[in-house]
Amino acid sequence: MSKLFSPYELKGKTIKNRLVMAPMCMYSAENGLANDWHLTHYLTRAVGGVGTIVVEATGVLPEGRITEQDLGLWDDSQIAPLKRIVEEVRKYDCLIGIQLNHAGRKSQTNGTIFAPSPLAFETMQLPAELTKADIRRVVESFRQAAIRADCAGFDFIQIHGAHGYLINQFLSPLANKRTDEYGGCLPNRTRFLHEIIEAIGSVWPKEKILSLRVSAEEYHPEGNHVDDLCEIINSVKDSGIDWVDVSSGGVVNAKINAYPGYQLPFAQTIKEKTNLPVTGGGLICTVGFAEKALNDLNLDFIYMGRELLRNPYIVLNQANELGFDPEWPFQYKRAKNTP
Numbered sequence: 001m002s003k004l005f006s007p008y009e010l011k012g013k014t015i016k017n018r019l020v021m022a023p024m025c026m027y028s029a030e031n032g033l034a035n036d037w038h039l040t041h042y043l044t045r046a047v048g049g050v051g052t053i054v055v056e057a058t059g060v061l062p063e064g065r066i067t068e069q070d071l072g073l074w075d076d077s078q079i080a081p082l083k084r085i086v087e088e089v090r091k092y093d094c095l096i097g098i099q100l101n102h103a104g105r106k107s108q109t110n111g112t113i114f115a116p117s118p119l120a121f122e123t124m125q126l127p128a129e130l131t132k133a134d135i136r137r138v139v140e141s142f143r144q145a146a147i148r149a150d151c152a153g154f155d156f157i158q159i160h161g162a163h164g165y166l167i168n169q170f171l172s173p174l175a176n177k178r179t180d181e182y183g184g185c186l187p188n189r190t191r192f193l194h195e196i197i198e199a200i201g202s203v204w205p206k207e208k209i210l211s212l213r214v215s216a217e218e219y220h221p222e223g224n225h226v227d228d229l230c231e232i233i234n235s236v237k238d239s240g241i242d243w244v245d246v247s248s249g250g251v252v253n254a255k256i257n258a259y260p261g262y263q264l265p266f267a268q269t270i271k272e273k274t275n276l277p278v279t280g281g282g283l284i285c286t287v288g289f290a291e292k293a294l295n296d297l298n299l300d301f302i303y304m305g306r307e308l309l310r311n312p313y314i315v316l317n318q319a320n321e322l323g324f325d326p327e328w329p330f331q332y333k334r335a336k337n338t339p
């Protein structure tokens with residue numbers, strides 16, 4: 001019996017399989033609005049049979065976008081096109097969530113950019129240090145975006161706490177040099193994330209899922225390592241984190257020895273030490289590899305990113321290898337390779 005193709009129950013939802021489409025910026029939005037590209041892109045992967053889709057990093061504020069072409073949820077006008085995507089994707093029994101993000105010092109938008117400390121990322125623009133009033137504004141923008149995500153009908157929100165964006169900047173001693181209650185020791189550096197979780201939790205329906213993406217390793221001796229992330233997650237999980245998505249890197253430029261599955265041991269450690277459902281991934285390109293990783297490391301979900309860009313129908317095409325016979329959309333049935 002394939003683990004990849006066995007359903008998973010999370011907060012009363014049945015997720016049909018363990019393959020997650022990783023969030024991937026499409027850099028195709030204008031004014032933060034989703035359009036036909038986004039609909040086609042997400043719908044194709046739902047038709048292709050993935051169990052869960054995480055919609056790309058979506059800015060909670062204009063200056064919180066990674067680029068001017070990112071999706072946004074800072075304005076009510078941005079709800080309707082996302083709602084359409086949710087409604088269409090849902091027709092294929094696919095769970096769909098949205099990743100809420102503030103890019104902080106890694107924002108390439110026009111105008112002032114913000115960070116915990118006035119330290120530029122590499123050769124990028126120097127950010128302004130967030131005042132406490134600025135912090136309150138950002139936290140409030142996550143709350144407002146969560147209300148809009150609920151209006152759009154998303155099954156879950158994923159808080160983007162990874163890849164060196166604003167939340168990760170607060171968490172990391174490499175980017176956070178503050179001397180107030182948001183900097184210094186690990187509980188202080190976690191305060192911003194904690195406030196965001198609480199703000200989202202105050203409006204996000206209790207029965208819906210809240211996920212957190214983390215960078216489990218910063219690949220720098222003075223940066224966070226997986227045990228720090230376990231401590232961080234354990235300190236916030238009671239505020240309502242239901243699912244952890246494990247990635248790595250991005251706070252500083254570092255040389256990473258990347259190979260298929262290189263981040264999976266981090267996911268395994270986080271699962272063992274936090275007892276939360278985890279998604280692991282990175283350079284995974286076949287359902288066979290995903291199945292083995294789920295079994296060998298006792299993970300709950302596997303994400304695929306780039307392979308799903310190359311091969312949106314991977315579930316339909318490769319499920320047979322694991323003895324699973326997925327339902328094909330009736331329009332494509334004549335193309336099905338029967339086992």
Ligand SMILES: Cc1cc2nc3c(=O)[nH]c(=O)nc-3n(C[C@H](O)[C@H](O)[C@H](O)COP(=O)(O)O)c2cc1C
Nearest residue numbers: 022023024025056057247282283284304305306307
């Ligand atoms: C085009 C592209 C855009 C990405 N955008 C995001 C993003 O919006 N949010 C995020 O957390 N990760 C993003 N990532 C990272 C992916 O989610 C994933 O972690 C990474 O690609 C490794 O998985 P893979 O080897 O299966 O592609 C992006 C990756 C790619 C290739």
